[in-house]
Each structure stands twice: as C-alpha cells, then as structure tokens.
Amino acid sequence: MRIAFLGTGLMGRPLAERLISAGHDLTVYNRTREKAEPLGAAGAKLAAFPAETLAGAELVVLMLADAPAIEECVFSPKFLAAASPRLTLLQMGTISSRQNLAFMKRWEAQGGEYLEAPVLGSIPQARNGTLVVMVGSRRDQYERWHPVLQAFSPDPQYIGPVGKASALKLALNQLIAAQTAAFALSLGLVRRAGLDISQFMKILRSSSLFAPTFEQKLPRYFRRDFSAPNFPTRLLLKDVLLILEEGQAAGLQTAALEGVRELVEKALDRGLAEADYSSIYEVIDPPA
Numbered sequence: 001m002r003i004a005f006l007g008t009g010l011m012g013r014p015l016a017e018r019l020i021s022a023g024h025d026l027t028v029y030n031r032t033r034e035k036a037e038p039l040g041a042a043g044a045k046l047a048a049f050p051a052e053t054l055a056g057a058e059l060v061v062l063m064l065a066d067a068p069a070i071e072e073c074v075f076s077p078k079f080l081a082a083a084s085p086r087l088t089l090l091q092m093g094t095i096s097s098r099q100n101l102a103f104m105k106r107w108e109a110q111g112g113e114y115l116e117a118p119v120l121g122s123i124p125q126a127r128n129g130t131l132v133v134m135v136g137s138r139r140d141q142y143e144r145w146h147p148v149l150q151a152f153s154p155d156p157q158y159i160g161p162v163g164k165a166s167a168l169k170l171a172l173n174q175l176i177a178a179q180t181a182a183f184a185l186s187l188g189l190v191r192r193a194g195l196d197i198s199q200f201m202k203i204l205r206s207s208s209l210f211a212p213t214f215e216q217k218l219p220r221y222f223r224r225d226f227s228a229p230n231f232p233t234r235l236l237l238k239d240v241l242l243i244l245e246e247g248q249a250a251g252l253q254t255a256a257l258e259g260v261r262e263l264v265e266k267a268l269d270r271g272l273a274e275a276d277y278s279s280i281y282e283v284i285d286p287p288a
Contacts, residue, residue: 001025001148004053004060005044006073007093008036010230011119012063014126015092018151019061020044027053029073050074051082059148062091066238067099075106085111090145092117094173094235096242097163100136104162115141116162117149118169122230126152133157136165170246173239174257176213176231180278181260183214187221188285217278224287229276236277237264 001024005016008030016039019026026044029052030036040046047053050073054060060083064070073079074089089107091100091114104114115137125131133153135142142158149156159165190200201218204210220226240261247254263280272279 002056002058003027003148004057005029005063006050006053006060007063007065007069008039009063009065010123010232011126013039014123015061015063015152016044017042017127018129019148022151024148027055027057029053049078050076051078054079054082054084054087057087059145060087060089062089062093064093065235066093067095070095070103080110083110083112086113088113088115088141088145090115090117092119094118094169094239094242095166096170096246097166098246100166101163113141114162115145116165117156118165119152120169120172129153134159134165134168136160136162167246170239170243174243176277177236177240177243177257177260177264179211179213180217181263181280181284183217184221184278184281184284187281191285220276220278221281224282226272226275226279226282229274231277232274233264233267233277233279234273237261237268240264
C-alpha cells in the first residue's frame, strides 16, 4: 500500500519504521527534515513539502504535535488540491474530540474519509508494535484499516465514532500528568525527611498505590537527568490544557489538574520544554 506519513518526531519515526517493515511504500514529511532522513535510509521517500507525500497515496497518516500543525500541513490549499477524492486521513496525534470532529467535517467536505487512532505507550512500544491503539471511526472503516493498524498494535481497540477515542486518550493522559506530579511530591517528602528511599519503594511496590511508571522514572529523579525524552514537557502542557478545556466543558471540577498545569508551566519557564515530562520533579523538589 502507498502511504503518506506526516510527522516523524519521537513517536512518528518508529511508527513509520513499523509501516516500512510491514512492506508498505512510504513517503514521509517532517518540518525538520533531519528527523526524517533516517527513514530515507530505511527505504522511505522523503518529501520537501506535505503535498509531495500524496502522489499515489491510498492513506495519509498524521503523527503531528497538535491541531495547529495539522491545520498548517493538511488544510493548506496545496495539500487539499493534491489530495485525490476519497483519500483516507488517519489522525494519530493527541488532540481534543472537538478538534478531531472539526477536522473530520472539513476533510469529508473535500470528499475524503477520516478516522482517529491515538495511541497509549511510548517509544519502546512504538518500536516493537505493542502500543495501545484506540480507534474512532465507523465500524467499516475500522475493519478496512485494521491490517494497517496492526503494524502498531496486535489488538487495535475500536472505541466508537470519531471523537470517542480522543476523549479516552485525554482521560488516560490526565493520569500521566497526575501520577507524575503525585509521585514527585511523595518522593520529595521522603527524601527531605531523610528516609530510606529503597524502603519507601519496597512498601509502595507491595501496595495498591503502585504504578509501573514510578519505577521507570525513578532513575531520572535520582540523577536529575531528563534528557533523551520519551515525551517532552511542552507536549504534556499541550495535553493538560486540552484536558482542562474538555473537563470544564463537561461540567467537571478540574482544580486538581490546574495545580499540575502550574507546575508544568514552571518547568517550561526553567527551560525544560524539550526535556522528559518527568522534569516537573525539578519544580516540585528542586535541588538545594
């Protein structure tokens, strides 16, 4: 299958590599060309502009950072003019339900088809094809594109119509933000009280409070090393703002997440935008 792939950053590159490994004919575009060049070495064609990815494409996969990036790449006059009728757009980035529904309406007005498939997991899962893929589409679209989605996950989950999968993705990402902030505060309390951190972790592991992410991020906190991110802090802020918007629109009390938003913003003020999102620990428990 000929596939156009836009957005080859931290998550986009391993997803594109999975499609190449599955035998698909891939043309890729990334705003920073250097991030796409390894895919050229792996067999993909490199495009200088988004519209150049579309020659003969049967499917367009988007792994772009946010809604403005999608607007710039996909809904430009050049891209729309180059898109063939009934071309399918598979949007895999994290944006809100409202944004996905608006993009679907505009894409379908051009005669194309649209589905969303946000993912849960990080770079290691993207590389080995074990992400949780949540699909928002019509049932027939899910069945038609299931073989492509299996390049990313052994069991892509059908959630419902477009908008439902993005709502679920934001609900899950809210836990990422909340758990990270909560564990950082607990770790800071233990450290500043002069307690044995290994004993704290032993007790935590044996309890219902434990989450695997605590163990995974602990070495970063010990070393205060937040380089080589799996998910940068600036994108965590983007997601937190989307969650606040959706939660408030649904009539939910979002005060707890407002506190996390403030912490993430302070991390960006400290120059940690491109660091791993766990760098909010530097705000919660700063070095002496």
